[in-house]
Amino acid sequence: MKILLIEDDTETASHVAxxxxxxxxxVDHVAMGPDGLQLAITxxxxxxxxxxxxxxxxxxxxxxxxxxxGLRAPILLLTTMGGIDDRVxxxxxxxxxxxxxxxALAELLARTNALARRPANNVETTLRVADLEMDLVKRTVxxxxxxxxxxxxxxxxxxxxxxxxxxxxxxxMLLEHIWNFHFDPRTNIVETxxxxxxxxxxxxxxxxxxxxxxxxxxxxxxxx
Numbered sequence: 392m393k394i395l396l397i398e399d400d401t402e403t404a405s406h407v408a409x410x411x412x413x414x415x416x417x418v419d420h421v422a423m424g425p426d427g428l429q430l431a432i433t434x435x436x437x438x439x440x441x442x443x444x445x446x447x448x449x450x451x452x453x454x455x456x457x458x459x460x461g462l463r464a465p466i467l468l469l470t471t472m473g474g475i476d477d478r479v480x481x482x483x484x485x486x487x488x489x490x491x492x493x494x495a496l497a498e499l500l501a502r503t504n505a506l507a508r509r510p511a512n513n514v515e516t517t518l519r520v521a522d523l524e525m526d527l528v529k530r531t532v533x534x535x536x537x538x539x540x541x542x543x544x545x546x547x548x549x550x551x552x553x554x555x556x557x558x559x560x561x562x563x564m565l566l567e568h569i570w571n572f573h574f575d576p577r578t579n580i581v582e583t584x585x586x587x588x589x590x591x592x593x594x595x596x597x598x599x600x601x602x603x604x605x606x607x608x609x610x611x612x613x614x615x
Contacts, residue, residue: 395436399425424448443470459484465506521613552611561608
């Protein structure tokens with residue numbers, strides 16, 4: 392894929408661009424908002440990755456300008472602003488997805504690939520696996536129309552499992568993505584949170600969605 396990265400933080404830009412290139416993507420990188428808008432409109436990229444806070448022209452203004460120009464390339468916003476209102480504003484500006492800093496490179500790669508596969512006009516605001524539904528904007532979860540109340544960390548954990556539904560995610564992946572640990576803290580933090588999440592998501596329902604694969608990790612799967 393041909394990807395445009397508009398990011399003024401040197402370290403973040405180097406990390407993201409390097410990771411994307413290692414996976415075979417062509418990456419154009421600029422740090423200034425006006426330069427990014429010019430490239431976005433003229434160079435025909437497959438995916439745009441845009442930091443929200445940029446010098447010269449902020450990310451939301453770029454997204455709106457790109458959409459006003461009629462371009463439908465998928466857009467992933469990067470930001471330190473993770474509140475519900477911030478997410479709503481980002482999605483309503485025309486972005487297709489929203490990733491809060493700090494983030495794991497593996498998730499950015501997965502989201503970028505998912506955006507490239509998605510029809511351009513389909514903005515993902517809801518995740519569904521079987522009868523489990525997550526509203527990414529309202530930050531609510533229901534199963535069989537019954538509300539499930541989750542703590543913020545539990546919500547993040549379930550979102551990650553749902554985005555990787557049907558795939559086994561390892562303890563290491565969860566530590567890196569959810570807790571930003573790039574080392575093993577030698578605690579049972581993952582096991583504890585999975586147990587709590589399973590108690591809320593699976594308890595009192597006929598089918599279990601969260602499964603443990605001993606020696607491998609965990610997976611959220613629709614019932615067979």
